[in-house]
Amino acid sequence: MSKSMILTKEQLENFALQGLSFADDHVSDSFNIKDVAERLGISYSYFYHNFTDFMGEPFWHYVKRHRLELAAGLLRHSGYNVSEISELCGYATTAAFSKAFKQHFKESPVNFRRILELPNEKRTLQITESITAATGNDLYGNFFSYDRCEKVVLPDTILYYSFISRGQNPIGEMIAKMTHYYNMFHKMLTLFDLPHSRIITGTLDSVPVTDYEKLSMFAGISIPVTASATLQQLNNSFSFLMKKRVPGGSYLKLPVPMDFATAGIPMYNFISRNCKEGIFKMSGNHFFISLTGPKYCEIFIPLLKKHY
Structure with a gap:
């Protein structure tokens, strides 16, 4: 992409969203920021700063958070064991996954699985119910x-x-x-x-x-x-x-x-x-x-x- 090219706010936001989409579609794959930037046809630095500006967090922070949150969802609703979930969410070893998970959620994957109701779960459902006026009863x-x-x-x-x-x-x-x-x-x-x-x-x-x-x-x-x-x-x-x-x-x-x-x-x-x-x-x-x-x-x- 030419440095002299002037992009609109919508085009810049699309670059950020394409990066988010790529990260979601490659949850279990190994990649780095350079791979994403090259795919979008822009420089590493341009993509890094653009993503942070539009998403409010650095790209690799989003990637890690998204993978761990999807892993938590699998712990909640799937029948996979911890080792299988770590692999599905892009971690090379179960030990690395468990360490990252505990740092993020303050609970081990095994203990997290035992939690009956999560704070975000209750809050999201309450907000959604107030918007949709749905009771589910x-x-x-x-x-x-x-x-x-x-x-x-x-x-x-x-x-x-x-x-x-x-x-x-x-x-x-x-x-x-x-x-x-x-x-x-x-x-x-x-x-x-x-x-x-x-x-x-x-x-x-x-x-x-x-x-x-x-x-x-x-x-x-x-x-x-x-x-x-x-x-x-x-x-x-x-x-x-x-x-x-x-x-x-x-x-x-x-x-x-x-x-x-x-x-x-x-x-x-x-x-x-x-x-x-x-x-x-x-x-x-x-x-x-x-x-x-x-x-x-x-x-x-x-x-x-x-x-x-």
């Missing part, structure tokens, strides 16, 4: 039943997405902006004729662990990796979109007759309750909501094979 509880779930197998997909909101009120902004993003992605589905793709929404973060104000909410199109020609077209035509690999495999599919905002609280309570009771365990933090209609959506929860 008698009105919606009957829809969130394991008996209503269907066990399905999804293919590996590539998610092309936009960040809907980050910052002080991510859920509130998400609700306010969703119609715009849904219409944008629906037009893309129509343009590229993608019958096996989905418009989905969710967060990159671990809901019970990440500070509410640091949640990164997204909306995007999930496209099977087998649609190689379409993926190439999207790469060429929509380079401003972020990309994320979403693993296929065993999922629980739960259809609910409500919009995504109303479904959020009872969905999380459903996941948390069933994981605690051992009804099922998740294979990752990548549960999501498929937006199938104004008052109808489908929840997809990734399962460990032994619970399928």
Whole structure:
């Protein structure tokens, strides 16, 4: 990139968000800041300072925090042991992971797993409930039943997405902006004729662990990796979109007759309750909501094979 090039605030923010997206898509991989800067076509120094300015924390601080928070989410909802979680979150050894985890959370991974309710978990759910006016009790509880779930197998997909909101009120902004993003992605589905793709929404973060104000909410199109020609077209035509690999495999599919905002609280309570009771365990933090209609959506929860 030429030093004389003057970039807009939106372009600078996009560089930072692309860096955030790269870090999330490579949680288990080894990389450094130079790798990300080269991928974006900018200098190490430019990327480092730009990311810090827009995200409020240095890039490598975000990478470490994000990996440890995702690890904490896996301790909460998955059936993996500590060694498996350390590998999934990019640590070379279990000892290094355990040391970093205890420094960050003031608890060992084993002790953290025993905590019944996390402070951020309670706070995030309270804030979200106040915004969505969702109670998750008698009105919606009957829809969130394991008996209503269907066990399905999804293919590996590539998610092309936009960040809907980050910052002080991510859920509130998400609700306010969703119609715009849904219409944008629906037009893309129509343009590229993608019958096996989905418009989905969710967060990159671990809901019970990440500070509410640091949640990164997204909306995007999930496209099977087998649609190689379409993926190439999207790469060429929509380079401003972020990309994320979403693993296929065993999922629980739960259809609910409500919009995504109303479904959020009872969905999380459903996941948390069933994981605690051992009804099922998740294979990752990548549960999501498929937006199938104004008052109808489908929840997809990734399962460990032994619970399928």
